[in-house]
Amino acid sequence: MKYETVIGLEVHAQLLTKSKMFCACSTKFGEPPNTLTCPICLGMPGVLPVINRRAVEFALKTALALHCPINPSCRFSRKHYFYPDMPKNFQISQYDQPLAQHGFITIRMNGESKQVGIRRVHLEEDVGKLVHAGTMAEAQHSYVDFNRSGVPLLEIVSEPEIHSPAEAAEYLRQLRAVLMYLEVCDGNMEEGSFRCDANISIRRAHSPELGVKTEVKNMNSFKAVQKALEYEVKRQIKILEEGGRIVQETRLWDADQEITLSMRTKEEAHDYRYFPEPDLLPLEVSPVWIEEIRSSLPELPEERRRRFVLHYGLPEYDAGVLTATKALANYFEECVSLHPQAKVVSNWVMVELLGQLNKDNREIEASPISPQALAELLSLMDQGVISGKIAKAVFEEMYQTGEAAGAIVKEKGLTQISDEEELLRIVEEVIAQNPGPVADYRAGKEKSFTYLVGQVMKATKGKANPQLANRLLRERLGEPGKQTAD
Amino acid sequence: MKITKREVEHVARLARLELTEEEKERFTRELNSILTYFDKLNELNTEDVEPTSHVIPIVNVFREDEVRPSYPREEVLSNAPEEEEAFFKVPRILE
Structure with missing residues (x-):
């Protein structure tokens, strides 16, 4: 029935x-x-x-x-x-x-x-x-x-x-x-x-x-x-x-x-x-x-949700989550005004920030990271100063200590290695130390490449610029499937 | 009869009033005579008359949202049959 x-x-x-x-x-x-x-x-x-x-x-x-x-x-x-x-x-x-x-x-x-x-x-x-x-x-x-x-x-x-x-x-x-x-x-x-x-x-x-x-x-x-x-x-x-x-x-x-x-x-x-x-x-x-009352009405959640979709190009889902409370929507808009990449801000607010806040049973008003502080972190990432992975670690640190992203990056020497010469030296070391995976890769095993990238990251404590590390590794390893005589 | 003894008992119960048999009889009689009088009023044609809830033609009497001191607690509790630790004390509420 x-x-x-x-x-x-x-x-x-x-x-x-x-x-x-x-x-x-x-x-x-x-x-x-x-x-x-x-x-x-x-x-x-x-x-x-x-x-x-x-x-x-x-x-x-x-x-x-x-x-x-x-x-x-x-x-x-x-x-x-x-x-x-x-x-x-x-x-x-x-x-x-x-x-x-x-x-x-x-x-x-x-x-x-x-x-x-x-x-x-x-x-x-x-x-x-x-x-x-x-x-x-x-x-x-x-x-x-x-x-x-x-x-x-x-x-x-x-x-x-x-x-x-x-x-x-x-x-x-x-x-x-x-x-x-x-x-x-x-x-x-x-x-x-x-x-x-x-x-x-x-x-x-x-x-x-x-x-x-x-x-x-x-x-x-x-x-x-x-x-x-x-x-x-x-x-x-x-x-x-x-x-x-x-x-x-x-x-x-x-x-x-x-x-x-x-x-x-x-x-x-x-x-x-x-x-x-x-x-x-x-x-x-x-x-x-x-009419007096009507003209005093603020923007309401439904209107704000629609504006977030139209104006920022956010998916419906994101817009719904971000406009659930006025304080959260304000936080997002303040952050976007400083770092105008709506989807990036949305992801960080929804996944990292709300994830932490929910875990601690805290409201957005009690966030230890201000919208300005989050925008600074995202800008550092956007400028290539730190990688996405490091950014997450810095975020955690900011959440715990309330310190600014720039200060943490400087203090802990987390700046991304984007210097080609410096990184190349590390790439060559990794290749020399891992003859097995190198041979596997050259024999056509793509998985070994991921392993080798991981080794570069490990050697640099995650600070290697990932795009650059990838390119340098590929260059030094040569075409997969072909044996290079060296 | 406009109203029965049973209805008087019902209304008394709603008002948490305990009535003696004699009172029940008397109130049934008295309420009936009141309701009979309303029948007389009902004879008037009031079709075009708005029901009156107030006799003074005033609307919208407001006060501004301002806080003024409340009464001291001792005074508030002074008439309570029973009090305990600043609360009004009442028989236990089952629900």
């Missing part, structure tokens, strides 16, 4: 405002518990919330970047539920009149572009954080920190148009990149400033009806999202194959066991009893305001 996976994602992104959504408390992360609260974000009776203008601007920016028409008028609603992380027993959110709807985001899968619909973008407030003492099973009490309560959140809901766990991860990567390019969210999944819940169902291929879905929560990384959804696909297919039925429920991803577990339902179905928030006035977004 062939099945089709249907996934819809709900992202909550904390907006990078200085103050909270409806009060002037700071949004700073990691402060001592309950030091960033006031009667408004603690939900005391009789207080008056007032909308943070910047939060609305950030939401509008995001909505426009996601190609959503902005609703000319929207309002806030109260979403009621009872949980200790939310003392006023309702969350101020948007319901029947969200800020924006019906947009899309472009993602790339296996070299192809695909649009995923955005159902809605709306503003709401975050809730407090629950801390449990000891293990869940042993804990007698829970503890609440309200510092996060009232931090502005942007909820971004996709259409159920994602058809594989890998596609879901790619959607999230792309959405996170857009938010980070816009500088409206720091995208930190571990600290919870970019969170994702997934709705997932499967159905027989080509069936017009959707299957029963489950909601998966508690996924703290792109990898976790992909793994959790892969697990859910398998679990649901197995149930159907065995003639069972999927239960509509919320399931939690357990990253240690790598399984999803059913979460007991806390409400008798969702009954949030939304109604318009009487303490907040409607929000009207004029066309003038929209």
Whole structure:
């Protein structure tokens, strides 16, 4: 039986405002518990919330970047539920009149572009954080920190148009990149400033009806999202194959066991009893305001990717990797401006630099090698001062010590031997010391030539100019297959 | 009957309210009389009237994104029935 996976994602992104959504408390992360609260974000009776203008601007920016028409008028609603992380027993959110709807985001899968619909973008407030003492099973009490309560959140809901766990991860990567390019969210999944819940169902291929879905929560990384959804696909297919039925429920991803577990339902179905928030006035977004925001939008990842292909002639793959974050794209462009060989820079950034950074779990911002320093290294290589192989060794040294390429080359005497006379002396020594391989080569064994080049490199500690070493060796060895009498 | 005792029980549960049998009866009666009154309001033709969520014709009231000092923690926790190490302490949350 062939099945089709249907996934819809709900992202909550904390907006990078200085103050909270409806009060002037700071949004700073990691402060001592309950030091960033006031009667408004603690939900005391009789207080008056007032909308943070910047939060609305950030939401509008995001909505426009996601190609959503902005609703000319929207309002806030109260979403009621009872949980200790939310003392006023309702969350101020948007319901029947969200800020924006019906947009899309472009993602790339296996070299192809695909649009995923955005159902809605709306503003709401975050809730407090629950801390449990000891293990869940042993804990007698829970503890609440309200510092996060009232931090502005942007909820971004996709259409159920994602058809594989890998596609879901790619959607999230792309959405996170857009938010980070816009500088409206720091995208930190571990600290919870970019969170994702997934709705997932499967159905027989080509069936017009959707299957029963489950909601998966508690996924703290792109990898976790992909793994959790892969697990859910398998679990649901197995149930159907065995003639069972999927239960509509919320399931939690357990990253240690790598399984999803059913979460007991806390409400008798969702009954949030939304109604318009009487303490907040409607929000009207004029066309003038929209245009003002639109003109302030920076270049977005998709546009930048396309420009990297057109302007620098980079392969699609390179352009995708290099524009994944704004900082990485800036790094690349700074380096290319100093060393205008885009493909060479791209290779070094993607293979050497990202390879090292990934190994050390570091971001490009923390690179010990600046774009200027990398450009200097590539120029030394381009001018023939050092060979490609030496350049890699110098790169390692630069990465470890933060020293400049020129200084390392000078200090360690790594300058390439391009002097014909000097190199010829070494070539002749190698020929004299290796009569066996020399005879083999002359008898037609090309492999022996590679060996002899290797010996020249060894004798010069890798400093021989490879092209020159090759030419000199060929000249001194004569035509292969012909015996020279000497 | 506009509303049954069962619905009153459901709404009470959603609001985490514990009601006595007597209260359930009384609220069912009272809610019914309120809803009956709404029937009377519904007799009015409101086809061309926009639903009102606010009576004051003002929109877009904002504050600038500026931080002001929060309340001192001692004061914030002073009304908490239970506290521990700067946290509000609540019965253990199962989920």
